[in-house]
Amino acid sequence: MNSPLKRVALACMLMFGLLMLNVNYLQAVRAEDLRSDSRNVRNFYDRYEVQRGRITAGNKVLAESVETGDNTFKYSRRYPEGKVYAPITGFFAPESERDIERAKNDLLDGSSADLLIRRSIDLFSGTQTKGANVDLTINPKAQEAAYKALSESGKKGALVAIEPKTGAILAMVSVPTYDPNPLSKADKAGVNKAYEKLAEDEDQPLLNRAIERTYPPGSTFKVVTMAAYLESDDTLGPQSQIDAPTRLDLPNTTADLPNHGNSACGNGRVTLSYALEKSCNTPFGKIGMDLGYDAMKEQAAKFGIGGEQLEIPMPVSASSIGEEEDQAALAQASIGQRNNQMTPLQMAMVAAGVANNGVVMKPYLVNKVADAEGGEVETADPEELSTAMSEETAAKLKEMMVNVVNLGTASAAQIPGVAVAGKTGTAETSGNRAPHAWFVSFAPAEDPKVAVALIVESGSAGDDASGGQTAAPIARSVMEAVLGR
Amino acid sequence: MSTPSVEPVPLPAKRRLAQLAMLAxxxxxxxxxxxxxGLAIDGQIPSGMLTYGLSLGGFMLAAYLVLAKFAPWADPLILPLVTLINGLGLVMIYRLEEVKAFGASANQQLLYTAIGVVLFAVTLVVLRDHRALQRLTYTAGAIGLVLLISPLLPFIGEDINGARIWIKVPGGQLQPAEFAKLALLVFFAGYLVAKRDVLALAGRRLLFIDLPRARDLGPILITWGLSLGVLILQKDLGSSLLIFGTFIAMLYIATQRTSWVLIGILLFVGGAVLAGLIFDHVQARWEVYLNPEDPELFVKTGGSEQLMQGLFAMSEGGVLGTGFGQGHPERIPLAISDFIFPAIGEELGLTGLMALLMVYALLVERGLRTSIAARDPFTKLLAGGLSFLLAWQIFIIVGGVTNLIPLTGLVTPFMSQGGSALLSNWILIALLVRMSDAARRPAPQAIQDEGMTQVFQR
Incomplete structure (x- = not known):
């Protein structure tokens, strides 16, 4: 009976061989496909398996992963002051993530190639790999002051504060906002429901108005027009005279360009500084038409408008001065009332460019990334984006903007003992809707530490909203927070 | 088939010390x-560690001592291999119990392991000569049949999860088929030894195959009918396939006739097609096998979800596995019983599964070696049959859960939670040990040189 027994033994060997081959096929060859199958909930568990890195701003923790004590979902994400920082941190949902959570996802969850050495050390020392910590440039005091000031009165709007010398973003607020905590629960259905609700909200709480939405810049754009004018002729200065009629005839149209509220501007011939202080429309319309579309576009581009898409690291919507039309349109565009579309961040860059002697720095949010043991992974390296104007022009413009605060429309932004430079904007919106109220500013003028741009949306601050009354006080509180006053 | 040997037969070593070391x-x-x-789940060594360690170590030491006393020549590898598989199964069940997987109870399984070891010892002590079983051929057959039918009887039979394979006993249920297969194997071995000469007679020759005589088809047809009965009445695909396949293998070992294997395969295919036509659940298994990833089958009750969850688990394990306590095997329905193999695959990875399959293969190999070394046909057949039964069972269940063959429910020997299977498998191992002891025991040596005395070996 031995020969059939040997054949049976062979058959048994064959069966084990087949099983082994199949197991190899499944776990080595097909594993990748099966792992990424959407019905495989393990992907979902894996998201909560690693201790994700913290997001901090200085010593303040904006987002952290804490142990749940539950074995299925080991860690859960918390945002101690979720609403204040939501447009920056974003959230960490079961199937997606947003903003910094998304932009720095591979570092936060520890899977980035930059963390390879750390992971190898962890593998050998047997410690569980943790994600890297991301430290932001945000100044919590400024952020909280801005959030408080903007949200308290139920306004809709956005604010961006930049450090002019580096481009570091000190505050970025968008209201109304949302709480990222319920969106970061390990519960697909619950999160989807909460997300749907936010997405359908007509106040658009999920929208980061500071970088994802553009608005007509209104009179704040006059800073750009003025920069272009000063650059066009070295002899011009704050005290140079310019025509300032009550109405400016727009060529090839029956319409005229009036000043705000149809008022006169001085006695019809004023200094450049006065025109900016009182935000007269007619002189700027005239300047734009005289310089021409190309010169205006070039100056805008030097501030970064219409250039390469910015990533801070979240992508920023493109700002633009609009397509070339006729002279009448150009006159309107020169006062920020035609097809110009600006993100609040872009307007903050304009203010920062003037503040930083004409040099526009690339804005950024991430100060430093360090692995769980504190080893540095990457550190911010401030970068010049462009030179918007000469140092001389910047000095002249700065002087005029200080006058706007001290003598003109932005007296609400004054800080005792500090020279504040600013420009208000009250952007008409289509139809008869209330205007958007803008304000761009920086301080202290002689050695700027902070540049701020903010918008309070149409309708959310009453019909008579204006940059001077509505927006300037909010900017002041943020500047005070940064300057420690 | 006798081999005269002039030289004295070299004594096989007992290797008792090696066995003890491997057992440890x-x-x-x-x-x-x-x-x-424990370290992976709670960050500390489980509190029951000492109890488990002492109990498992104690049981195995007891098994070893009984074996050393009552079957000293037994194969030294069999007990350590079974201990390892049984132990890993216990750990997996403990691990699943830690995360509250449905039905997992490591204490219960430890208790069954203890009873299994007791049955192992009792079998070795009581059954001093396994050839006594040959005299019980027909009794064993009758017992096997009664056990197989018992779940169908009113009052004692019980229907769980759609399969009627349980009987009620005080304190729980019992799966009599697990014991029936042992009794049936004893019957097959005894019966085939008696009838093998007749069954091996050649009938007509068709092409290059010698067909058996038509009148000798009786036994195979009866077994086939029995398997179909199990399939139809108890809806137990696995056991049906297990019994029929093992019978064919034993028939082949006994007669050396390939034609029996071909007839067996034909009958099996016929039965499978017939079952597929009659039963939705057989048909459903086939569809799932062909296309487990089909989204429709996935969501269907009794569809492919369980299989896919097992495959997901294995893919998660990859080559090295997530490590014990660090995967999510509780996601697999029935991870404690039929699907314990993918659960191991998730946490120990391909490496662990290859090692596990190797351990099973070694166990089967030791059994077949016993069969080849055995000196009488009954032992050869019984040892060969029991070894093949193990291999076949592993192939059916592991192949099923890894989508190599259609899935039919069977337990993974020594790993899956469940008393009946564990107890009957420990008895199976006791039988193998008993037979290996007999096979390896040196043949009687001449006390003094008697010249040309020859020792015959069959």
Whole structure:
């Protein structure tokens, strides 16, 4: 009976061989496909398996992963002051993530190639790999002051504060906002429901108005027009005279360009500084038409408008001065009332460019990334984006903007003992809707530490909203927070 | 078939010390795995570690002592291999119990292991000569049949999860088919030894195959009918396939006739097609096998979800596995019984599964070696049959859960939670040990040189 027994033994060997081959096929060859199958909930568990890195701003923790004590979902994400920082941190949902959570996802969850050495050390020392910590440039005091000031009165709007010398973003607020905590629960259905609700909200709480939405810049754009004018002729200065009629005839149209509220501007011939202080429309319309579309576009581009898409690291919507039309349109565009579309961040860059002697720095949010043991992974390296104007022009413009605060429309932004430079904007919106109220500013003028741009949306601050009354006080509180006053 | 040997037969070594060392090794691996689970889940060594360690170590030491006393020549590898598999199964069940997987109870399984070891010892002590079983051929057959039918009887039979394979006993249920297969194997061995000469007679020759005589088809047809009966009445695909396949293998070992294997395969295919036509659940299994990823089958009740969850688990394990306590095997329905193999695959990875399959293969190999070394046909057939039964069962269930063959429910020997299977498998191992003891025991030596005395070996 031995020969059939040997054949049976062979058959048994064959069966084990087949099983082994199949197991190899499944776990080595097909594993990748099966792992990424959407019905495989393990992907979902894996998201909560690693201790994700913290997001901090200085010593303040904006987002952290804490142990749940539950074995299925080991860690859960918390945002101690979720609403204040939501447009920056974003959230960490079961199937997606947003903003910094998304932009720095591979570092936060520890899977980035930059963390390879750390992971190898962890593998050998047997410690569980943790994600890297991301430290932001945000100044919590400024952020909280801005959030408080903007949200308290139920306004809709956005604010961006930049450090002019580096481009570091000190505050970025968008209201109304949302709480990222319920969106970061390990519960697909619950999160989807909460997300749907936010997405359908007509106040658009999920929208980061500071970088994802553009608005007509209104009179704040006059800073750009003025920069272009000063650059066009070295002899011009704050005290140079310019025509300032009550109405400016727009060529090839029956319409005229009036000043705000149809008022006169001085006695019809004023200094450049006065025109900016009182935000007269007619002189700027005239300047734009005289310089021409190309010169205006070039100056805008030097501030970064219409250039390469910015990533801070979240992508920023493109700002633009609009397509070339006729002279009448150009006159309107020169006062920020035609097809110009600006993100609040872009307007903050304009203010920062003037503040930083004409040099526009690339804005950024991430100060430093360090692995769980504190080893540095990457550190911010401030970068010049462009030179918007000469140092001389910047000095002249700065002087005029200080006058706007001290003598003109932005007296609400004054800080005792500090020279504040600013420009208000009250952007008409289509139809008869209330205007958007803008304000761009920086301080202290002689050695700027902070540049701020903010918008309070149409309708959310009453019909008579204006940059001077509505927006300037909010900017002041943020500047005070940064300057420690 | 006798081989005259002029030289004295060299004494096979007992290798008792090696066996003890390997047994200790198997227990140490198991305890290491226990500690691993605790450390991964709670960050500390499980509190029951000492109890488990002492109990498992104690049981195995007892088994070893009984074996050393009552079957000293037994194969030294069999007990350590079984200990390792049983231990890993216990750890996996403990691990699943830690995360409250449905039905997992490591204490219960430890208790069954203890009873299994007791039955192992009792079998070795009582059954001093396994050839006594040959005299019980027909009794064994009758017992096997009664056990197989018992779940169908009113009052004692019980229907769980759609399969009627349980009987009620005080304190729980019992799966009599697990014991029936042992009794039936004893019957097959005894019967085939008696009838093998007749069954081996050649009938007509068709092409290059010698067909058996038509009148000798009786036994195979009866077994076929029996298997179909199990399939139809108890809806137990696995056991049906297991019994029929093992019978064919034993028939082949007994007669050396390939034609029996071909007839068996034909009958099996016929039965499978017939079952597929009659039963939705057989048809459903086939569809799932062909296309487990089909989204429709996935969501269907009794569809492919369970299979896919097992495959997901294995893919998660990859080559090295997540490590004990660090995967999510509780996601697999029935991870404690039929699907314990993918659960191991998730946490120990391809490496662990290859090692596990190798351990099973070694166990089967030791059994077949016993069969080849055995001196009488009954032992050869019984040892060969029991070894093939193990291999076949592993192939059916592991192949099923890894989508190599259609899935039919069977337990993974020594791993899956469940008393009946564990107890009957420990008895199976006791029988193998008993037979290996007989096979390896040196043939009687001449007390003094008697010249040309020859020792015959069959």
């Amino acid at each position: 090794f198997a227990v140490v691996i198991t305890l290491g795995a226990y500690a691993n689970v």
